[in-house]
Amino acid sequence: MLDYITSYLGMNTTPGQAGNIFWATVYILVVFGGVSVAVMAMNWLERKALAHFQIRLGPMRVGPHGLLQPIADAIKLFTKEDIIPAEADKFVFWIAPLIILCASFTVYIVVPFGPTHAITDLNIGILFMLGVSSLSVLGVVMAGWASNSHYPLIGSLRSSAQMISYEVAMGMAVVSAILMTSLNKTGTGTLSMIGIVQAQQEQQVWFLFKFFPLGLIAFIIFAIAMVAETNRAPFDLPEAESELTAGFHTEYSGLRWSLFMLGEYAAMIAVSSIAVTLWLGGWMRPFPNTLSGETWDLVFSLVPGLSFLGLALIAFIGVARMPKHAYFRIQTIGLAGFGAVLGLIGLALFAPPVRDRIQDIFWFVAKVAVFMYLYIWYRATFPRYRFDQLMKVGWKVLLPVAIGVLILTAIVGVIF
Amino acid sequence: MTPVATPFFFYLLSGLTLVSGVLVITRKNAVHSALALIFGLLAQAGLYLMLYAPFVAGVQIILYAGGIMVLFLFVIMLVNLERSQKEAQFNKQWLVGLLAAGALGGLFVAVYMRGQGLFPEHAPLPLEGSNTQQVGVLLYGQYMFAFEIASLLLLVAIIGAVVMAKKRI
Amino acid sequence: MADPITKDPTSYLSHLELGEPDKTFLDSNELIINMGPQHPATHGVLRVILKLDGEKVLGTECVIGYLHRGVEKIAENRTYTMFNPYVDRMDYVAAVSNGLGYCEAVEKLLNVQAPPRANYIRVILTELNRIASHQLWLGTHALDIGAMTPLFYTFRDREEILKIFEKYCGARLTTHAFRIGGCQYETYEGFEADVKKFLDFFPPKIDEYEELLTTNRIWVERTVGVGKISAADCKALGVTGPVLRASGVKWDIRKALPYANYSEFDFEIPTGQNGDTYDRYMVRMQEMRQALRIIRQAVERIPEGPIMAKVPKVMKPPVGEVYHSIEAPKGELGYFIVSDGSTQPYRVRVRPPSFVNLQALDIMVRGALVADVIAVIGTLDIVLGEVDR
Numbered sequence: 014m015l016d017y018i019t020s021y022l023g024m025n026t027t028p029g030q031a032g033n034i035f036w037a038t039v040y041i042l043v044v045f046g047g048v049s050v051a052v053m054a055m056n057w058l059e060r061k062a063l064a065h066f067q068i069r070l071g072p073m074r075v076g077p078h079g080l081l082q083p084i085a086d087a088i089k090l091f092t093k094e095d096i097i098p099a100e101a102d103k104f105v106f107w108i109a110p111l112i113i114l115c116a117s118f119t120v121y122i123v124v125p126f127g128p129t130h131a132i133t134d135l136n137i138g139i140l141f142m143l144g145v146s147s148l149s150v151l152g153v154v155m156a157g158w159a160s161n162s163h164y165p166l167i168g169s170l171r172s173s174a175q176m177i178s179y180e181v182a183m184g185m186a187v188v189s190a191i192l193m194t195s196l197n198k199t200g201t202g203t204l205s206m207i208g209i210v211q212a213q214q215e216q217q218v219w220f221l222f223k224f225f226p227l228g229l230i231a232f233i234i235f236a237i238a239m240v241a242e243t244n245r246a247p248f249d250l251p252e253a254e255s256e257l258t259a260g261f262h263t264e265y266s267g268l269r270w271s272l273f274m275l276g277e278y279a280a281m282i283a284v285s286s287i288a289v290t291l292w293l294g295g296w297m298r299p300f301p302n303t304l305s306g307e308t309w310d311l312v313f314s315l316v317p318g319l320s321f322l323g324l325a326l327i328a329f330i331g332v333a334r335m336p337k338h339a340y341f342r343i344q345t346i347g348l349a350g351f352g353a354v355l356g357l358i359g360l361a362l363f364a365p366p367v368r369d370r371i372q373d374i375f376w377f378v379a380k381v382a383v384f385m386y387l388y389i390w391y392r393a394t395f396p397r398y399r400f401d402q403l404m405k406v407g408w409k410v411l412l413p414v415a416i417g418v419l420i421l422t423a424i425v426g427v428i429f
Numbered sequence: 430m431t432p433v434a435t436p437f438f439f440y441l442l443s444g445l446t447l448v449s450g451v452l453v454i455t456r457k458n459a460v461h462s463a464l465a466l467i468f469g470l471l472a473q474a475g476l477y478l479m480l481y482a483p484f485v486a487g488v489q490i491i492l493y494a495g496g497i498m499v500l501f502l503f504v505i506m507l508v509n510l511e512r513s514q515k516e517a518q519f520n521k522q523w524l525v526g527l528l529a530a531g532a533l534g535g536l537f538v539a540v541y542m543r544g545q546g547l548f549p550e551h552a553p554l555p556l557e558g559s560n561t562q563q564v565g566v567l568l569y570g571q572y573m574f575a576f577e578i579a580s581l582l583l584l585v586a587i588i589g590a591v592v593m594a595k596k597r598i
Numbered sequence: 599m600a601d602p603i604t605k606d607p608t609s610y611l612s613h614l615e616l617g618e619p620d621k622t623f624l625d626s627n628e629l630i631i632n633m634g635p636q637h638p639a640t641h642g643v644l645r646v647i648l649k650l651d652g653e654k655v656l657g658t659e660c661v662i663g664y665l666h667r668g669v670e671k672i673a674e675n676r677t678y679t680m681f682n683p684y685v686d687r688m689d690y691v692a693a694v695s696n697g698l699g700y701c702e703a704v705e706k707l708l709n710v711q712a713p714p715r716a717n718y719i720r721v722i723l724t725e726l727n728r729i730a731s732h733q734l735w736l737g738t739h740a741l742d743i744g745a746m747t748p749l750f751y752t753f754r755d756r757e758e759i760l761k762i763f764e765k766y767c768g769a770r771l772t773t774h775a776f777r778i779g780g781c782q783y784e785t786y787e788g789f790e791a792d793v794k795k796f797l798d799f800f801p802p803k804i805d806e807y808e809e810l811l812t813t814n815r816i817w818v819e820r821t822v823g824v825g826k827i828s829a830a831d832c833k834a835l836g837v838t839g840p841v842l843r844a845s846g847v848k849w850d851i852r853k854a855l856p857y858a859n860y861s862e863f864d865f866e867i868p869t870g871q872n873g874d875t876y877d878r879y880m881v882r883m884q885e886m887r888q889a890l891r892i893i894r895q896a897v898e899r900i901p902e903g904p905i906m907a908k909v910p911k912v913m914k915p916p917v918g919e920v921y922h923s924i925e926a927p928k929g930e931l932g933y934f935i936v937s938d939g940s941t942q943p944y945r946v947r948v949r950p951p952s953f954v955n956l957q958a959l960d961i962m963v964r965g966a967l968v969a970d971v972i973a974v975i976g977t978l979d980i981v982l983g984e985v986d987r
Contacts, residue, residue, distance in 0.1 A: 397744025
């Protein structure tokens with residue numbers, strides 16, 4: 014048994030490509046479980062970070078510093094009454110959140126956490142991701158229609174119009190990044206996610222900085238379009254509370270609504286993974302070309318362990334600041350335990366065999382986490398775009414700039 | 430990469446496509462028909478994958494299931510279709526329809542039986558990894574003119590749609 | 599929606615020219631939508647009936663009265679001093695201004711002058727209340743447009759003002775700070791120090807709000823050109839306050855018909871040019887800075903002396919009527935009091951600025967989109983307690 018595991022660790026392809034069903038299943042479970050945990054963590058982080066932006070504390074009671082709040086929310090949502098509107102089409106009403114959920118989760122098959130750490134590596138990886146994530150538009154349209162009430166219908170039509178408008182700009186920006194993959198020695202580009210990061214590795218530059226500022230502009234276009242794609246602030250008019258229509262998920266309650274939220278957060282993480290893979294170098298560590306060499310490799314390989322130790326330190330500072338009262342004893346112990354777990358993970362990440370393998374996964378997840386924080390930051394800071402302004406930005410600003418960047422990238426790529 | 434359980438997947442995907450096709454034409458609710466069509470198109474994408482054409486499969490998902498079907502759904506949902514749900518499922522010409530469908534089916538079977546020699550027994554398996562490249566080379570090299578004409582046609586359609594709808598904005 | 603007396607179902611909406619009421623949403627071009635009394639964005643119980651063509655607004659109708667408490671009728675059965683606390687409850691956000699207007703109106707009727715020290719205290723508290731009212735306006739207006747964070751910042755800073763009020767008269771919101779003839783409470787130990795501390799604490803906060811919003815392109819796009827009203831329309835409707843000043847008319851009752859001792863202070867009247875939402879935003883931000891200027895001058899020059907003039911215990915003003923108006927944070931707040939010589943007024947009519955400003959809603963949102971209606975309601979700065987009384 015142990016030999017089987019250790020023999021697998023020496024493999025050099027993804028399990029999907031190798032046709033290894035057992036390991037592919039293991040990877041699928043790990044990735045999907047990881048995404049679910051990440052969604053719950055994102056829920057907690059959003060409430061806490063938003064609260065701190067607004068000079069308040071956020072959830073503090075359910076678990077130390079609200080760490081168990083997502084679990085409490087999940088329990089609440091599961092136990093709520095399942096209300097279906099009277100004249101609603103039951104089948105479509107039931108299937109709409111499932112479509113969004115499946116579309117958002119299926120894209121994780123090709124997300125590359127490392128050169129061999131993906132479930133599989135389709136050679137149309139990026140095309141697959143864009144295509145399947147565009148299937149969630151169907152779910153949105155059906156959710157609004159099945160609610161049989163014209164406010165959700167208006168909200169869902171607006172939301173889906175917004176999503177398909179920004180998909181065009183997203184696609185153009187993605188194409189200009191794909192163009193850059195063809196500029197390596199062999200002269201052939203690739204659509205596969207792992208291939209894109211490997212192209213960045215060969216060219217020793219993150220595509221963000223390639224042909225400066227073209228890569229940067231393409232990245233900015235994609236970053237704006239992905240916020241609009243996932244219906245997040247400042248493009249969240251279809252689901253805002255102070256507008257006339259409360260959005261396509263008005264009539265959904267309890268478990269079904271939580272499926273929508275799960276799908277939305279999973280879609281956020283998925284498009285952030287696309288951005289990280291295409292422009293930010295995927296699993297590569299920062300400064301691959303300027304700070305290269307053995308010592309710098311070693312320094313950067315210590316960062317995962319140090320970051321977990323830093324988190325543990327923050328947890329222990331929180332423990333020290335807890336009020337010394339009998340009511341808070343359980344919370345203090347819980348937070349101390351959490352800090353201890355983080356510290357142990359950090360120490361474990363210093364061990365050389367773990368350290369080498371965890372590098373890729375850590376850098377990828379850290380970059381995606383930066384994007385998640387940016388999402389929350391946007392939501393706290395920006396007012397909302399009006400719908401016609403939103404569409405104007407998508408069609409009249411982002412799309413022409415994206416096409417221009419594409420043409421310029423192609424020209425520059427041919428010349429140099 | 431060796432294919433796994435080819436007959437099983439082939440029968441599964443084609444069965445799903447057939448079932449979806451039947452559901453499309455038998456459902457009274459137009460939205461259910463559209464959903465069944467989406468399902469059938471996704472199953473067809475799977476069939477393309479089995480034919481070692483991943484690019485075509487990806488494009489099928491993006492364009493057909495994710496684009497055209499969304500368009501269909503928009504139209505279905507914005508048009509008041511309640512009247513059609515109360516109509517009878519089969520009209521008076523069902524016998525003629527059955528005969529015509531049977532004749533078409535017989536034609537297909539006859540073509541298959543007579544033309545079995547046309548399809549080689551074991552086609553050379555194309556390289557899976559180069560499907561995108563091959564399609565790109567063909568499309569932008571040999572068939573460039575047709576590609577440009579097709580995009581011009583789409584542009585005319587878009588402009589026409591915008592002009593026709595513009596009064597209501 | 600039927601008129602309760604004539605039972606005519608469309609009387610409320612007659613001027614909106616309703617078509618067939620059975621047409622479904624998907625069949626007709628025009629849609630009647632009700633932003634009902636319960637709505638997160640209408641700042642109180644305001645009902646707005648919108649006639650839409652798709653997304654564009656063709657006409658509006660405001661239905662008010664959900665907060666009518668019969669304040670003016672109650673006034674006829676209370677003595678002048680007993681009515682004083684009721685006045686705070688009308689515009690509950692700027693309660694001090696309401697009290698100032700009423701006390702000064704009755705003082706005019708009684709022909710009594712408040713002593714100078716009382717006037718200084720009144721001006722300081724009224725200007726502090728102006729800042730507090732504008733802060734609440736800013737937080738809620740930004741929240742309607744989608745920026746969640748300024749709400750928390752403005753409410754946190756408003757706490758400092760409310761602490762001063764609480765230390766002075768015991769209440770934060772409905773302060774009942776003034777009495778007819780002056781002030782009842784002497785300023786507490788450390789009042790000037792607190793106010794001076796606030797004067798140093800607050801200007802960086804205004805800069806913080808401006809940093810978040812003034813040059814933010816999304817804010818600019820949501821507010822520039824939205825809800826335009828011309829100066830002529832303002833004057834025709836009787837709109838006053840920052841709405842009028844943002845349309846370019848330099849009219850402020852503190853300068854035009856000075857009351858209390860505003861003529862002793864040196865301050866400016868900020869005006870705008872276009873009369874759109876962005877100009878109203880800038881005007882109110884500038885007003886907050888000017889209010890700080892007034893407070894700074896006042897707190898350095900508070901004279902010693904009595905705080906209450908000689909006012910009879912049983913107030914029986916001579917027969918007559920008086921109209922006295924002040925510049926409340928929302929506009930011209932006027933009190934028309936008719937006295938018949940008894941201890942209770944014969945009639946108290948309040949001219950609330952929000953009630954008159956709300957008429958401008960229809961002109962401002964014609965041709966705009968639905969999302970703009972919410973922005974415009976926010977920028978008019980209406981308080982339903984004042985509109986309905």
